[in-house]
Amino acid sequence: MKITVANLGNYSVCFKTIFENLGAEAVLPEKTNPRAIEEGAKLSPELFCFPLKVNIGNYLTAIKKGADTIFMWENIGGSCRLRYYWQIQEKILREAGYNVTVLNLNAKNLFPRINEIRKKNNISIWQTVNSFLFFLKEMRFIEKLEEKAAYLRPRENKKGETDQILIRAIEKMDKIKNSGELNELKKEVWEKISKIEINKNAEVLRIGLVGEIYTVIDGAINLDLEKRLGQMGVEVYRQMNLFYHLKKTVMPWIDWKIQKKIMPYLKSTVGGHGRDAIYELLHYSKEGFDGVIQLLPFGCMPETTVRPILQKIAQEKKIPFISFSLDEQTGEVGITTRIEAFVDLIKSRQKHNIKSI
């Protein structure tokens, strides 16, 4: 059994490690690239959301490397299409002639399934728990690095230095299998980062990134939006990451709090992270951010439903807002032009001290 998982931003490494620690052989797909996306879109149903098409593209590259099992999370509580991903993926790939099985884990079958795998591979309970903890540790490290990078990018004196360190760190994590090695790497990376020269007085714009988790997290999908904005002198804030997402599944009262805050605008869940986008926009406007960008896959049901509400709030609170739908036809230049225009607008707005959009 060779297991694979679709790319998810910088997190792919963590998934590989946890599979290997549980005694399975794991292969990662190639980095998401336009060719993979194109191949995936060819096989996928035309109207399905963009992440599925990218996933299929990823799997195809992994299958070439010998993968025969695919890990896909089944979101049994959600209202959006994510819960049918594994069935559709299995159907598409089998119909295309690939002999693969999709390992669908969900909140109900997670523990029994993991237990099964553990017993088959002769792994002790202690080791299993440890590998989960290690997974979380790696995840948090990546997220902290990303947060730090968002702070450093607009301020660094030598452009691109932060990203170099970030990329190296992720590459090195590929070979790390235990906590001791991870701690060493952490020390090394944080030391390097502390040496980056920054201009503390730089005028930095603050922009919040809201929207669907996959498009927000994965730089290969959103055309490295965070990096681009960083190089334009924008510090990007983003609440949504994998840890936050997991935290919300374990602690449902976070969602209740969010619902309470957004009550005047939306009185119900709409599936996915629809409510979070509204909550975050309200938060950013309260904090006096310079702008908010929403990212979503083309036709994403929750995000398109809340978009009119977001636009309404942005108008009310007088905060610049722009929304990008991403799909296999998204052109890099088109997005770049629009981002540049958006940032220019914010800058001129500040220069003339205009309070309305």
Add this chain to the structure above:
Amino acid sequence: MTIGLPKALFYWKRSQFWEIFFESLGFKVLLSPKTNKEIVEMGMKAADPETCFANKVFWGHLMWLDGKCDLIFVPRLKATKEELEYCPKFFALPDLAKILVKTPILTQTFDERRERFREIISKLGSKLKKEDFEIEKAMEKALSKEREVKETEEKEFAEKIKSEKKKIVLISHPYNLYDEYVNLDLAKKLEKLGNEVIFVDKIPISSNLSDFTPIIKFHWEFGQEILLQINEVINKDIAGAIEVSSFQCGCDAVLKEFVEKEFKSKKIPFLYILIDEHTSDAGLQTRIEAFIDTLK
């Protein structure tokens, strides 16, 4: 007092109930007209460009009602009593409607996982300041009309299924099936070509299907129902099947895969038609004519 009722989306899920219910409560009901070009254009301007076509039509109806009545009724449909959910786009309809129109919105959450339909209706009635017995009476009247219609429909279906003509199953959501402007009168077009059209949601589900295990378990009310209904007619000498889906319908993207699989496994020809504001009459005519020709 006049209550406006948009003739789109949720209206078609219970096309008799709401009008009779509000009228028996003593209100005047203003039903928006049949979908027309003007309404679709209004909806397109008002709606989010990426939402589904059915939704855009709904906003058009809402804009038409705006200012013509005292209240507009937009329920928040969440779940049926079988614990199956509606499309997530239905969850936010009243909130989005409030942004769009100036007329106050009358709304009520229909989550039958938590409350029974009767309780929800009585809550809705008390929002309109009506007594319990009045609400009960109005509801009974509306429900009995619904039952009556269902019985005649079942009789019609029994006749249709015996027909000698080529039988074609039309699969879609009620708001696409019965809105003649939206689906460009597809049913009539098929009938003109000499076929018997069977609407999927008119197919009665017989009770002996409790042991039926579908190829996929949907959490959407229509998904499970449509698969059951297809299973009901699939062995009854069906000549072909046509699925109509509005552009950017997220649920249909999933549903279509499995509906198509069902028909293909029985070697029944299947046609998938996407409709949106740009669908042309002649284009559709050509496609269905070609499809009918392949059925021989």
